Amino acid sequence: MLSVRSRATILVVAVLLCAPAGGRAQAASARGTALQEPVAPPSPPAEPPSTAGGETVTGDDSEFEPEIPSRSIALGPAGRGDMVVSLDLGWLRSGVRGDIGLAAWLDLVLRVDALLLYDGFGSHSGFYLGLRASPLSQGVLRAGAELTVGQLFAPGENTLTNVAAIRGSATAGVVFDLATLYGRADIRWLSSMKSRGPGWVHDGELGIGVEHVLGRFIVGAEAYVWTRPGLSTLGQWRLRAGFAI
Amino acid sequence: MPGSRSSVVAIVLAVAACANRDVETTPFRIDASRSDGVSFVVDVPAFYRFEGTARLLEPTVLLVQGASLPDTPPFDVTLRFRSDAPGGVVFPPQLDGSAVTVVLVSDPTGIDPEGEPLRYPALRIATGAAPDLRHQFAMVDAAYAGAGTNIVTIGPVDPTDDLPFFRVIADWTEFEPAECGPVYYDALEVLGDDERFTLSRGERRELSIGAPEATSWKVLHVLSWHRHGTCGDQAEAWTQFAAWR
Numbered sequence: 337m338l339s340v341r342s343r344a345t346i347l348v349v350a351v352l353l354c355a356p357a358g359g360r361a362q363a364a365s366a367r368g369t370a371l372q373e374p375v376a377p378p379s380p381p382a383e384p385p386s387t388a389g390g391e392t393v394t395g396d397d398s399e400f401e402p403e404i405p406s407r408s409i410a411l412g413p414a415g416r417g418d419m420v421v422s423l424d425l426g427w428l429r430s431g432v433r434g435d436i437g438l439a440a441w442l443d444l445v446l447r448v449d450a451l452l453l454y455d456g457f458g459s460h461s462g463f464y465l466g467l468r469a470s471p472l473s474q475g476v477l478r479a480g481a482e483l484t485v486g487q488l489f490a491p492g493e494n495t496l497t498n499v500a501a502i503r504g505s506a507t508a509g510v511v512f513d514l515a516t517l518y519g520r521a522d523i524r525w526l527s528s529m530k531s532r533g534p535g536w537v538h539d540g541e542l543g544i545g546v547e548h549v550l551g552r553f554i555v556g557a558e559a560y561v562w563t564r565p566g567l568s569t570l571g572q573w574r575l576r577a578g579f580a581i
Numbered sequence: 582m583p584g585s586r587s588s589v590v591a592i593v594l595a596v597a598a599c600a601n602r603d604v605e606t607t608p609f610r611i612d613a614s615r616s617d618g619v620s621f622v623v624d625v626p627a628f629y630r631f632e633g634t635a636r637l638l639e640p641t642v643l644l645v646q647g648a649s650l651p652d653t654p655p656f657d658v659t660l661r662f663r664s665d666a667p668g669g670v671v672f673p674p675q676l677d678g679s680a681v682t683v684v685l686v687s688d689p690t691g692i693d694p695e696g697e698p699l700r701y702p703a704l705r706i707a708t709g710a711a712p713d714l715r716h717q718f719a720m721v722d723a724a725y726a727g728a729g730t731n732i733v734t735i736g737p738v739d740p741t742d743d744l745p746f747f748r749v750i751a752d753w754t755e756f757e758p759a760e761c762g763p764v765y766y767d768a769l770e771v772l773g774d775d776e777r778f779t780l781s782r783g784e785r786r787e788l789s790i791g792a793p794e795a796t797s798w799k800v801l802h803v804l805s806w807h808r809h810g811t812c813g814d815q816a817e818a819w820t821q822f823a824a825w826r
Contacts, residue, residue, distance in 0.1 A: 453599060454758055455758075455763060455809075458809065459756065459763040460756070488753075491809075492753075493727075497753045499754055528754040528755075528768070535779075564755065570600065571600065
């Protein structure tokens with residue numbers, strides 16, 4: 337099965353091949369008018385007629401895939417078979433993330449993060465694995481949801497404690513030519529060490545961000561608040577840079 | 582354009598702000614003063630036990646009259662803690678006019694979370710006289726080293742049929758991003774004769790212990806935490822709770 341990128345390449349080549357042929361036909365037509373040469377009867381078309389843009393529609397519709405939407409870190413999808421790798425540098429949390437397109441609307445998400453600027457790898461560092469669905473991925477308005485599970489590691493003086501983590505996220509944005517604006521809401525559950533079985537605490541994040549695409553590169557910035565039930569809400573930020581592979 | 586340049590600098594600084602936040606702790610600040618002017622604080626941590634008659638002067642001020650220690654003439658002791666104690670803790674009103682047995686712990690090296698002197702880490706009051714004691718009140722306000730502890734200076738070592746057992750369980754899920762490293766919120770485990778539970782910060786719960794007709798204990802866990810990185814004289818770990826009938 338051809339990828340979207342391969343099909344796009346074929347279409348571009350086809351258009352490029354068609355364009356000079358059309359030009360030659362027009363020139364011949366002009367010469368024919370001047371020299372009064374007999375016009376040969378048109379040969380029957382071997383393929384269905386072209387559309388106005390010169391694109392030829394063939395094949396099975398079931399293999400049709402929508403075009404890849406504008407690239408984004410915050411908003412999916414990455415595109416089937418494609419990948420977006422991104423770096424976050426922020427306060428408190430920084431990390432590396434990979435979004436691998438499993439289907440036109442579904443990405444596999446891998447993420448590793450730490451409180452790098454604050455404490456290096458000395459406090460909560462962790463990894464997550466999950467899925468991001470982007471049911472609204474065409475057009476100006478885009479939205480998606482993500483669910484990941486993972487482990488956080490908290491080093492003590494002579495110990496290393498691991499904490500299970502589950503994170504759910506919803507993101508919606510508006511895609512303009514110049515930039516993509518988005519907002520997101522996350523909720524995270526962490527297993528705590530209750531003496532009678534695991535207990536869970538939760539926190540959340542509410543953020544707004546902007547991204548700009550430069551070819552295969554994506555740069556962005558985000559401001560968000562870290563909400564913690566029973567504790568103060570803390571303002572956070574992160575700078576983002578991504579690369580579409 | 583100096584004005585616009587300074588604005589840009591201000592914005593950059595605002596974005597680059599890496600805010601810290603320390604845990605807010607309000608110690609009970611147990612204090613004890615003797616009518617004979619002798620201090621309970623000596624060169625080493627000490628454990629005093631004296632009997633007397635209690636007079637409730639204020640909700641958080643208790644006068645114990647006719648107290649005595651070996652080789653000393655009787656004296657009065659004024660016990661107090663801050664009037665705006667967290668959780669609204671006060672001395673139980675049933676102490677007023679009762680014969681009481683007081684256990685008071687003093688520590689010449691005791692500090693509060695900021696490293697300021699805090700010489701009385703624990704207090705326990707029972708009505709009656711040994712061996713027929715009925716504990717009514719316990720308060721702990723203590724810094725210690727490490728992460729979590731089974732040695733809470735209020736004793737006893739094991740649960741009794743009259744007084745619950747307390748210990749601090751180190752937890753790693755919630756923290757404050759303090760200046761010199763994260764401060765993790767810990768949990769307080771409470772054991773009765775047939776009941777055990779864990780309290781997070783600010784939580785309170787009743788506990789039945791001893792005879793069925795005995796008045797239940799009310800336990801308030803104000804706050805416990807441990808640091809992963811300290812500045813100057815800061816306490817490494819802290820626990821603060823109160824229990825009363």
